[in-house]
Amino acid sequence: MAGFDVQFKFKPNPAAMAKLNGALFRALDETLDIDIQTEAKELSPYISGTNRRSIGIDVQEVGGRVEGSIFTQSGYGGYLEVGTSKMAARPYLWPAVESHAPKIFERMRRLLR
Numbered sequence: 001m002a003g004f005d006v007q008f009k010f011k012p013n014p015a016a017m018a019k020l021n022g023a024l025f026r027a028l029d030e031t032l033d034i035d036i037q038t039e040a041k042e043l044s045p046y047i048s049g050t051n052r053r054s055i056g057i058d059v060q061e062v063g064g065r066v067e068g069s070i071f072t073q074s075g076y077g078g079y080l081e082v083g084t085s086k087m088a089a090r091p092y093l094w095p096a097v098e099s100h101a102p103k104i105f106e107r108m109r110r111l112l113r
Helices: 014-043 050-054 077-082 093-112
Strands: 055-062 065-072
Touching (some): 014 055, 014 065, 050 077, 077 093
16 A cells, blocks of 8 residues: 655744744733633632632743743642542632633634734
8 A cells, every 4th residue: 555745844934933922922821810810719719818819820931832830839729629638629720721721712813813
């Protein structure tokens, strides 16, 4: 049986890549800040408010890639999210990410028009 392989090589377009990365950075920053962080704080189990206040975001461009993260600095936020052998999980970060992730691409589309 005969087969073939097709490869396309594109010339890099720095201006287009810069525009694409800029739109992705802004869309990711807006979505993490406005939607995901807000919902994660609302969903976070509340006793003293320490975990809610410690939820933050970070968006940066690293080596031509745009990376975003949401995190908690309370020291116990991870235990709340995934649970322990003696405590059931009470997820608040992942549900917020799942419900708002499509907005990143919607915002990117809007910014690239």
